[in-house]
Structure formats: structure tokens, C-alpha cells
Amino acid sequence: MNEKIFSLPVIEQITPYISQRKIGELPIITIVHPKVRAAVTLQGAHLVAWQPAGEKPVLWLSDKTAWAAGKAIRGGVPICWPWFGPAGEPAHGFARSLPWKLSAHDENDDSVMLTLVLESNEQTKKLWPHDFTLFARFRFADRCEIELEAHGDFEATAALHSYFSVADIAGVEVSGLGNSFIDKVNNGSEGTSPDGKQTYPDRVDRIHTQPEDCSVINDKVGKRVIEVYHHYQSDVVTWNPGPELSCSMGDMPNEGYKTMVCVETAHISTPLISAGESPSRLAATIRLRKNA
Template identity: 75%
Template sequence: MTEKLFSLPVVNQISPYLSLRQLGELPVLVVSHPKVRAAVTLQGAQLIAWQPNGEKPVIWLSEKSAFAPGKAIRGGVPICWPWFGPAGEPAHGFARNQPWTLSAHDENEDCVLLTLELASNPQTKALWPHDFTLFARFRLGERCEIELEAHGDYQATCALHSYFCIDDINEVEVSGLGQPFIDKVKDGEPGTAADGRQRYAGRVDRIFTQPEDCSLIQDKAGQRVIKVYHHHHSDVVTWNPGVELSCSMGDMANEGYQTMVCVETARINAPMKSAVEQPARLATTFRVRKKR
């Protein structure tokens, strides 16, 4: 899927390293830089590719996603805001389904910088009554930084719902999660991970409520470690649908669960609180290290 993104026809060459292209029915910003390849859809300000030079793709994206206006994209890093999960309609909030605008961009020898913006409008007001302005900022280089900044006067739950490419879910372990968790597979039953680690023998959907500031995805089959740093967070969510749920999902291949894992920077149990002249923030940073 990643190779397809970078072979799409260029609609507009915005700058030497940044172009606008079309993926299905969606406009997508494509970064082709000596140190990195990346892509962000204008719908949802959603990162759908990040691949430092010399590395395999880091971000997982389903080829069965619709890539159509108003349809959630399966994969990448959806911005789940202003609620996480089924707290309202649509699930995981409306930010990921709304068209954002590119409000600023810059580039240098190390990275490309993007800022996308979404403001409250009649569509969002029909779903949620608050006035707001959101900024999603990306630093795309050998490391990937994503920051969400929320202006207004309200509180919201949120997650940067990051999907990562791995070689074999049966050989993946995520550490740095902390001990207590809420098990969503078991209807919110509390649990404890004695070693702060998670393995994936079947369907997993857990909210870790006392996580460390960095989660390590040990991709043993892929011979690399993906470091996921969390900023301004209260929780870290990890998810893999397992075989049965994967087979039932229309936007994921039956075997899709085998090559992805979600490790999500979140504010769920301690919502983001935005106030006038005091915006709330949630951010994450990704790095990759090859195993030797």
C-alpha cells in the first residue's frame, strides 16, 4: 500500500518535497524527502504513511479502506476527538471524518513540517455543541512527531490511534505500559499486567491507566524496535482485533490482524481540558531502531 501512495499522480507540487495527490476520493499530502517518505490525508489530518530512509514502512494502512469522504480510514494515525470509543456518534468522534485545511508548511534538510487546521462548523455543531479550533502539527523526518492542539472552552477525550506495521503479531511484545488496565474485551473489567508488558495471543483491547512515557514495540520477526513516546497523556491503549474480529471487519483483510498492532497515546480517564487562552495538547513521537 505504501508504494501505491508514492506512485500516485501529482495534482499540485506544493514545494520541492511536498505534493498534493488523490487517493481514491480523498486528497492526500505526500512527502518525498531524502530522509523520509510520508503521507497525510486532508480528511482527518490523518498520517497514513511514515517511512524513514532505509527502513520498512512503519505505519500500517489497510488496502480495504474506502478512501471516501466521511468514511473512516482503517490504519494510519486517526485523531479520535472529541470522544474516544462509543461515547457518541460517530464512534471515536468526528475529527477523523472532517476535511481539514493545510494552514502552514515548511521543510529543511532534516524534515518536512505540516500544520493542518479544523474549526467548528454546522456539521460539527450538529454532533457536539462547542466552538473549537484544532491544529494538528507534524514533524516528518527520521523521527515522526504529531501534536494535537485544541482551542476553546470544553473538555474532551482523545486518542492518537496509531497503527504500526509488524511482521508477525505472534512474535510481538509491547513494554512500558504500566500495570493497571481496563479490559474492553471483558466489558471494562479491571486487570493488572505484572510486568507492564502485553503479548497478543488473541483479541486484545486494553486501556493502560498508569503507563510509562515510552512504549517499546518489540517486533521480533521484523528485527526492529518501534519506540512510541507519549506526551500530555493519561492513558495508553493497545489493540489488535484477533482473527475473528478481523474476518468480520469490512475494511480489513481476514489476515490483516497478523501484521498490525495499535499503541495509542490517549486522554481517556483524565480528559483534555481546553480553556480560553489555554489550549489542551496531546502528542506522540515515533522512532525506529533496528535490532542487531
């Protein structure tokens, strides 16, 4: 899937490193730079690829994604806003399924930066009665930086719902998650993790409410470590659907769960508050550490 994105025909060459293409029904901004490749769909300001030069793809993307207007993309980094989960309709909010606009871009010898914007309109006010301006900023280099900034007067919950590519979920351990969590597989019961680590023998869906500022994904089979630095977060979510749920999801391969893990920078247990000249923010930095 990653190679397919970068072999799509160029519709507009915006700068030497930035071009617009189309995948299915969706416009996509692609970055092809000597030090990094990346791609963001205009629908949802959805990061679907990030790959430093010489490295395998870091983000997982389902090859059963429909790439249809208004339909959520499975994989990459969906922006869940202004609510997380089933707190409203559609699930995980509307930001990930609406068209955004590319409002700014820049590039140099080391990196490429993009800013996308979504503003309230008649459609969003039917779903959520607030005026807002939402910015998604990306910096692509040997690390990937993502920032969500929300302007207006309201409270919201949110997540950068990051899917990471791993060689085999059976050999994955995530650390730095903290000691307490809400177990969504077990009816929202509260649990404790003495060492702040998580493995994935079956379905896992947990909101960690006292996470460290960095989660470390140790992909032992793939011999790679992915560091996820969380900024402005109150929580970190980790999820893997396991075999049964994976088989029931129309936009996920039956064995898709084996090659992905979600570690999400989130603000769920306490709300993000935007007020006047004080926007709310949620951000993540992703970095590879070699030789797991």
C-alpha cells in the same frame, strides 16, 4: 499500499518535497524527501504513511480501505476527537472523518513540517455543541512527531490511534504499558499487569491507565523495535482485533490482524481540558530502534 500512495499522479507540487495528490475520493499531501517519505490525507488530518529513508513502512494501512469521503480510514494514525470509542456518534469522534485545511508547511535538509486545521461549523455543532479550533502538527524526519492542539472552552477525550506494521503479531511484545488497565474485551473489567508488558495471542483491547512515557514495540520476527513516546497523555491503549473480529470487519483483510498492532497515545480516563488561552494537547513521537 505504501508504494501506491507515492506513485499517485501529482496534482500540485507545493514545494520541492511536498505535493498534493488524490487517492480514491480523498486529497492527500505527500512528502518525498531524501531522508523520509510520509503522507497525510486532508480528511481527518490522517497520517497514513511514515518511512525513514532505507526503512520499511512503519505504519500499517489496510489495503481494503475505501478512501471515500466521510468514511474512516483503517490504519495509519486516526485522530480520535472530541471523544474516544462509543461515547458519541460517530464512534471515535468526528475529527477523523471531516475535511481539514493545510494551514502551514516548512521544510529543510533534515525534515518537513505540516500544520492542518479544523474549525467548528454548523455540521460539528449538531454533533457537539462547542466552538473550537483544532490544530494537527507533524514533523517528519528520522523520527515522526505528531501534536494535537485544541482551543476553546470544553472537555474532551482523545487518542492518536496509531497502527504499527509488524512482521507477525505472534512474535510481538509491547512493554512500558504500566501496571493497571481496563479490559474492554472483558466488559470493561479492571486488570493488573505486573511487568507492564503485553503479547497478543488473541483479541486484545486495553486502556492502560498508568503507562510509562514510552511504549516499546518489540517486533521479534521483523527484527525491529519501534519506540512510541507519549506526551500529555493520561492513558495508552493497545489493540489487536485477533482473527475472529478481523474477519468480520469489512475494511480489514481477514488476516490483517497478523501484521499490525495499535499502541495509542490517549486521554480517556481523565478528560483533556481546554479553557480560554490554555489549549489542551496530546502528542506522540515515533522512533525506530534497529536490531531487536
